[in-house]
Amino acid sequence: GAVVSQHPSWVICKSGTSVKIECRSLDFQATTMFWYRQFPKQSLMLMATSNEGSKATYEQGVEKDKFLINHASLTLSTLTVTSAHPEDSSFYICSASTPGQIGNQPQHFGDGTRLSIL
Amino acid sequence: GESVGLHLPTLSVQEGDNSIINCAYSNSASDYFIWYKQESGKGPQFIIDIRSNMDKRQGQRVTVLLNKTVKHLSLQIAATQPGDSAVYFCAEIAAGYSTLTFGKGTMLLVSP
Numbered sequence: 001g002a003v004v005s006q007h008p009s010w011v012i013c014k015s016g017t018s019v020k021i022e023c024r025s026l027d028f029q030a031t032t033m034f035w036y037r038q039f040p041k042q043s044l045m046l047m048a049t050s051n052e053g054s055k056a057t058y059e060q061g062v063e064k065d066k067f068l069i070n071h072a073s074l075t076l077s078t079l080t081v082t083s084a085h086p087e088d089s090s091f092y093i094c095s096a097s098t099p100g101q102i103g104n105q106p107q108h109f110g111d112g113t114r115l116s117i118l
Numbered sequence: 119g120e121s122v123g124l125h126l127p128t129l130s131v132q133e134g135d136n137s138i139i140n141c142a143y144s145n146s147a148s149d150y151f152i153w154y155k156q157e158s159g160k161g162p163q164f165i166i167d168i169r170s171n172m173d174k175r176q177g178q179r180v181t182v183l184l185n186k187t188v189k190h191l192s193l194q195i196a197a198t199q200p201g202d203s204a205v206y207f208c209a210e211i212a213a214g215y216s217t218l219t220f221g222k223g224t225m226l227l228v229s230p
């Protein structure tokens with residue numbers, strides 16, 4: 001149980017386009033979803049926390065108009081990178097949590113999306 | 119041996135050896151700690167956790183040690199196997215919060 005799926009797993013697009021990444025909790029309802037960014041050989045950095053039905057809370061230094069997060073249902077959150085540029089190229093990872101912590105784990109992670117902007 | 123790369127420390131061991139991966143944390147308010155394994159191109163995978171009221175916890179082939187006095191966490195992997203090769207991250211959660219703060223990570227390379 002507690003499976004989190006991300007889609008797409010890999011995307012390449014031209015500079016200036018917008019890219020949407022989906023994060024789904026497949027077998028549980030996620031009241032909270034988290035979005036992380038990871039550069040090569042570095043750690044995961046939290047970008048934002050989103051609760052179903054409310055606006056996301058962004059970490060310091062993350063542009064909310066650049067990284068649009070929507071958490072419209074208990075099983076789906078989306079991250080849209082608007083007007084993407086090469087410096088936005090990174091590995092984006094989502095995680096999901098729910099009260100009661102399935103398996104006693106605080107967050108369940110997706111397998112990430114590799115975003116490459118040309 | 120252990121070496122420090124540009125961003126990611128690396129620990130190289132032989133198959134069958136015991137591995138010890140270390141992590142220092144800075145937030146004295148953290149009361150819950152987790153070790154994650156991340157394979158290339160994948161998300162973090164939960165390995166083991168420990169709460170601040172404990173100093174040791176054992177799982178299958180893994181042991182986590184917590185020293186709150188010096189804010190240090192370690193992950194011990196017994197009889198390391200090639201499949202253990204990955205990047206290992208410690209993460210912490212402060213009391214009353216839900217957000218994870220990840221450490222810098224250590225790459226473990228296991229040679230057959």
